[in-house]
Amino acid sequence: MTDYIAIPEVFYSFAGGEPFQSCTVCSKNLLVNDTQYIIEKAIRQYPGYSAQDIIFEYALCLPCLSRMRNEVSPDSAQIITDYFNSAVDLPGRREKLIREAGLQVEKWISHCLITGVPSGNIAEYHLYAHCDGGDLLFSYLPYMISRDAVEQISLMLSSETKDIINGFIDQHFSFPPHLKELLKKHNALIT
Numbered sequence: 001m002t003d004y005i006a007i008p009e010v011f012y013s014f015a016g017g018e019p020f021q022s023c024t025v026c027s028k029n030l031l032v033n034d035t036q037y038i039i040e041k042a043i044r045q046y047p048g049y050s051a052q053d054i055i056f057e058y059a060l061c062l063p064c065l066s067r068m069r070n071e072v073s074p075d076s077a078q079i080i081t082d083y084f085n086s087a088v089d090l091p092g093r094r095e096k097l098i099r100e101a102g103l104q105v106e107k108w109i110s111h112c113l114i115t116g117v118p119s120g121n122i123a124e125y126h127l128y129a130h131c132d133g134g135d136l137l138f139s140y141l142p143y144m145i146s147r148d149a150v151e152q153i154s155l156m157l158s159s160e161t162k163d164i165i166n167g168f169i170d171q172h173f174s175f176p177p178h179l180k181e182l183l184k185k186h187n188a189l190i191t
């Protein structure tokens, strides 16, 4: 059984000021028990200021996520998995955080998962959460990845894979065109 808490504000939809209501792709209601989904939020901050900008945000139900993943070649999926495994021991990290930080979400997202750099020293980062209905699950997520590390992963993927991901965004995301371009430019869905 996975530990969980009510979705904290840091993972609310910035646009709505409340938890995400529906899947960005299939519009399914997410706030129903036994409905798992992931959230990605890209955030820009300014050293010395508390203000933050949300670059983009979305919530994607697991069936939609695996539909996208299935379009990506097994080779590319393996590259991402290998990169994660070489950079971080996800089960070990989870165990350590549960032991030392418990369910204090800010401790789970305080440093880049890949580089270990603290969020205060990062101009732009992506936050990821795994949720079920109104709950945030402490699986291997939540975590934060700096834009630099997301870029690194993006550089390792074939242009074919990136085209597939971008095509998925174009075809399935219910976003205006300028927001889709932002998602692509900032490598949404890469991780």
Ligand SMILES: [Zn+2]
Pocket (backbone or CB within 6 Å): 023, 024, 025, 026, 027, 028, 060, 061, 062, 063, 064, 065
């Ligand atoms: Zn969906």
